[in-house]
Amino acid sequence: MIARRIAAALLGLGLGLWLAGCSNSSNNGYQGWVEAELIFVGPDEVGRVETLAVREGDAVTQGAPVFTVDSELQQADLAMQQATLTNARLAYDRAQILLKTAAGTQRAVDDAEAALRTAEARVNSSQTRLARRKVASPVTGSVQQVYFRPGEMVPAGRPVIAMLPPGNIKVRFFVPEAVLPKIALGEDVKIRCDGCKSDIAARITFISRSSEFTPPVIYSLDERSKLVYLVEARTPTPENLRVGQPVSVFLPEAKR
Numbered sequence: 001m002i003a004r005r006i007a008a009a010l011l012g013l014g015l016g017l018w019l020a021g022c023s024n025s026s027n028n029g030y031q032g033w034v035e036a037e038l039i040f041v042g043p044d045e046v047g048r049v050e051t052l053a054v055r056e057g058d059a060v061t062q063g064a065p066v067f068t069v070d071s072e073l074q075q076a077d078l079a080m081q082q083a084t085l086t087n088a089r090l091a092y093d094r095a096q097i098l099l100k101t102a103a104g105t106q107r108a109v110d111d112a113e114a115a116l117r118t119a120e121a122r123v124n125s126s127q128t129r130l131a132r133r134k135v136a137s138p139v140t141g142s143v144q145q146v147y148f149r150p151g152e153m154v155p156a157g158r159p160v161i162a163m164l165p166p167g168n169i170k171v172r173f174f175v176p177e178a179v180l181p182k183i184a185l186g187e188d189v190k191i192r193c194d195g196c197k198s199d200i201a202a203r204i205t206f207i208s209r210s211s212e213f214t215p216p217v218i219y220s221l222d223e224r225s226k227l228v229y230l231v232e233a234r235t236p237t238p239e240n241l242r243v244g245q246p247v248s249v250f251l252p253e254a255k256r
Contacts, residue, residue, distance in 0.1 A: 029192065029248035029249050029250040029251075030173045030174065030175055030248065030249045030250075030251075031173060031174075031246065031247075031248060031249075032171050032172055032173025032174070032246070032247050032248070032249050033171070033172060033173075033244060033245065033246050033247060034169060034170075034171055034241045034242060034243055034244060034245040034247060035169075035170055035171070035172050035243065035244075036144070036164050036168055036169055036170075036243040037168040037169075037170070038144060038145075038162040038163065038164055038168070039138065039139050039141070039162065039163040039164070039165065039168070040159035040161075040162050040163075041066060041135060041137065041138060041159055041160060041161050041162070041163060042135075042154060042157065042158050042159040042160050043069045043132070043133065043135060043154055043156070043160070044129070044132055044156070045069075045074075045129070045156050046153070046154065046155055046156045047069035047070050047071075047133065047153070047154055048069065048070045048151065048152065048153050048154070049067055049068075049069060049148050049149060049150050049151065049152055049153075049154060049160060050067075050068045050069060050070050050150060051067060051068045051150060052066075052067045052146070052149060052150050052160075053065050053066055053067060054066050054067070054143045054146070054161065055143065055146065056143050056144065056145060056146055057142060057143060058142065058143045059141075059142050060137045060140065060141065060142070060143060060163065061137070061140045062136075062137055062138065062139055062140045063136050063137065064136060064137050065134060065135070065136050065137075066135055066136060066137050066143075066160075066161060067135050067160050067161070068133060068134045068135065069133045069135070069154065070133070071130055071133040074126065074129045074130040074133055075130060077126050077129070078123070078126040078127060078129075078130055081119065081122045081123045081125075081126045082123055082126075084119045084122065085116075085119040085120060085122075085123050087119075088112070088115045088116040088118075088119040088120075089116060089119075091112045091115065091116075092109075092112040092113055092115070092116045094112075095108045095109045095111075095112040095113075096109055096112075135160070137163060138163075139163055139165045140165060141163045141164045141165035141166060141168070142163070142164050143161055143162070143163060143164075144162045144163065144164045144243075145161065145162040146160070146161050147159055147160055147161065147162070148160045164243070166238045166239065167234075167238065169234070169235075169238035169241055169243065170205070170232050170233065170234050171191055171202060171232065171233045171234070171235070171241070171247055171249060172230060172231070172232050173230075173231055173233075173247075173249045174228035174229065174230055174231065175228060175229055175231055176227070176228055177211065177227050177228070177229065179251075180207070180229050182251070183204060183207065183231065183251060184204070184207075185204055185205065185206075185207060186203060186204065187203065187204045187251075187252070188201060188202070188203055188204075188252065189201075189202050189203070189204060189233050189249050189250060189251055189252075190202070190249070190250040191233070191235065191241075191247050191248070191249055191250075192247065192248045192250065193241070193245055193246065193247040193248070194246075196240065199250075200235050200237060200240050200241065201235060201236070201237070202233040202234060202235040202249075203233060203234060203235075204231060204232070204233050205232050205233060205234050206230075206231065206232035207229065207230075207231050207232075208229050208230040208231070210229075211227040211228065211229055212227070212228060212229075212230070231249075233249065
């Protein structure tokens with residue numbers, strides 16, 4: 001009889017601790033982190049960085065110059081295409097004169113005109129390539145990273161700087177499968193973090209359709225469910241968050 005009472009007491013104590021753990025997990029919200037969608041800015045073609053007008057942390061407006069790349073090859077190509085255009089114009093004018101004097105043919109005029117149009121297009125292309133050696137910021141935001149500095153060679157397709165527009169900050173967190181039916185796109189959530197003066201309002205903008213196993217960076221007190229779903233939320237006040245910052249996300253009281 002005494003042994004049964006002791007076993008019952010231990011069972012009740014264990015159940016109480018388990019319920020308390022579940023309650024704390026709910027009260028602590030869902031763990032997440034702040035992530036950024038960076039805009040990478042680089043030259044169209046390989047080249048050497050000549051000037052760099054920004055530093056990491058600088059606020060830059062859209063259209064402001066950020067860096068330039070050497071343009072000797074593009075200038076030489078433009079000069080060659082302009083010479084070709086001059087010769088094409090002369091050939092076209094000559095073909096028209098010959099046609100008027102019956103010494104030429106309409107076919108020759110058409111061919112000369114086609115060559116002239118091609119030469120004009122190549123000049124326009126060369127002018128565009130030359131102009132794009134001076135790179136301006138495509139967005140308004142802050143410079144997060146500088147990858148190449150003046151004097152360094154930049155391969156084609158590689159970024160020189162990374163920009164972060166304010167609206168490209170989002171919070172990512174995972175919810176168990178059981179919670180998934182209780183949330184929806186557009187729902188409001190609250191974000192809390194160490195050092196935040198108050199709760200930060202956000203709205204769910206993405207819910208993954210595929211499940212995954214609990215990632216190792218998430219430490220949950222409730223290990224009953226191993227499958228979780230990625231959820232993203234965005235806030236109208238992204239300036240209150242920092243990239244990589246750990247946060248806790250709270251669903252509305254009725255949704256928990």
